[in-house]
Amino acid sequence: MNATIELLQSHRSIRKFTEQKIPRELLHELIRAGQCAATSNHVQAYSVIHVTNPENRQAIAELAGGQAYIADCSDFLVFCADMKRSTNAAERAGAEVVRGTTEQLVVASVDTALMAQNVAVAAESERLGLCYIGGIRNNPAEVSSLLRLPEDVYPVFGMCLGYPDQNPEVKPRLPVESILMEDYYRDDQEEQQVSGFDSTMNEYYRERSGGNKDTNWSEQLKPLFTTKLRPHMQGFLQGKGFGLK
Numbered sequence: 001m002n003a004t005i006e007l008l009q010s011h012r013s014i015r016k017f018t019e020q021k022i023p024r025e026l027l028h029e030l031i032r033a034g035q036c037a038a039t040s041n042h043v044q045a046y047s048v049i050h051v052t053n054p055e056n057r058q059a060i061a062e063l064a065g066g067q068a069y070i071a072d073c074s075d076f077l078v079f080c081a082d083m084k085r086s087t088n089a090a091e092r093a094g095a096e097v098v099r100g101t102t103e104q105l106v107v108a109s110v111d112t113a114l115m116a117q118n119v120a121v122a123a124e125s126e127r128l129g130l131c132y133i134g135g136i137r138n139n140p141a142e143v144s145s146l147l148r149l150p151e152d153v154y155p156v157f158g159m160c161l162g163y164p165d166q167n168p169e170v171k172p173r174l175p176v177e178s179i180l181m182e183d184y185y186r187d188d189q190e191e192q193q194v195s196g197f198d199s200t201m202n203e204y205y206r207e208r209s210g211g212n213k214d215t216n217w218s219e220q221l222k223p224l225f226t227t228k229l230r231p232h233m234q235g236f237l238q239g240k241g242f243g244l245k
Contacts, residue, residue, distance in 0.1 A: 007121065007125060011170070012129075012168045012170055013171075014131055014160075014164045014166060015069045015160070016165045017069065017072060017073045017129065017160070017162030017163060017164065017165050020074065022161060022163075030119050031048060031119065033121075034115040034118040034119035035118075037111075037114040037118040038114055039111050039114070039115070044085075045081060045104075045107055045108035046079060046080060046082050046108070046111050046115050047080045047082040047085070048080070048115075049077065049147050050076075051147070054071070057070055057076055058070075058071045059146060060076070060143060060158065063135075063136065063138060063143055064133055064138060065138055067135055070160060073131075073160035074162035075160075075161045076161070078147060078155050078159075079112050079115070079116045079157055080112065080147075080153050080155050080156060081109050081112045081154050081156050082112075083108050083152040083241070084150055084151065084153050098245075100241050100244070102245065105237065112156045116156075116157070119159070128162065128163060128164075129161075129162060129163065130159055130160060130162075131159070131160045133158035136155050136157060137157070137230055137233060138230070140236045141236055141239075143155050144240070149240075152241040154236070154240045169208065172200050172201060172204055174197050175193060177193065178190075178193040197217055198216035198219075201217040201220075202215065
């Protein structure tokens with residue numbers, strides 16, 4: 001196994017950081033690495049807000065569900081899907097632009113995710129730790145107001161960055177056989193594969209918690225399809241100019 005694959009397979013979410021600060025030059029290098037990710041038609045439909053104001057970071061920590069490490073980490077970034085820059089450029093070039101399409105939402109969201117993952121891998125290659133923060137979508141309007149995000153820009157997720165002060169184990173993933181399918185989608189082994197993975201995750205949670213957490217993958221998924229649905233996102237995205245045409 002080469003060093004790159006080993007690095008990718010050793011990813012963990014880090015939620016406890018030392019007080020050591022990331023040099024600004026290194027942070028900029030991480031962003032430049034992010035910019036080298038694939039981007040649809042070279043649109044580069046993203047912007048990154050580096051939140052340095054302590055009060056703003058504390059406010060975002062509360063808006064994201066009380067995640068204190070947003071305020072405690074060395075650097076906190078908010079990755080935004082941004083169609084404003086590119087549509088304005090096309091308009092200045094003489095195009096009668098169409099805004100707010102579903103495809104534009106998909107392109108900007110995918111571009112942002114690819115860029116952020118490049119930043120994540122680059123950060124881990126420098127022995128930094130990170131944690132994605134999807135919780136900013138709990139209150140996206142408030143976060144957008146705080147960061148002064150204009151129309152055609154929305155916050156996709158945040159990222160805590162810093163030097164790790166913990167060493168958690170790598171969380172197991174589904175077996176390759178569960179997600180890699182030849183030629184056609186197959187689900188004939190789905191229940192059996194999920195059952196096996198539930199056993200793996202139950203063992204992982206019990207070992208990590210000293211026996212205090214008795215759950216599994218399927219149980220952990222339940223809130224995502226019952227209470228953590230964020231129904232406000234549709235109206236919020238429409239209000240930001242992503243009209244889903």
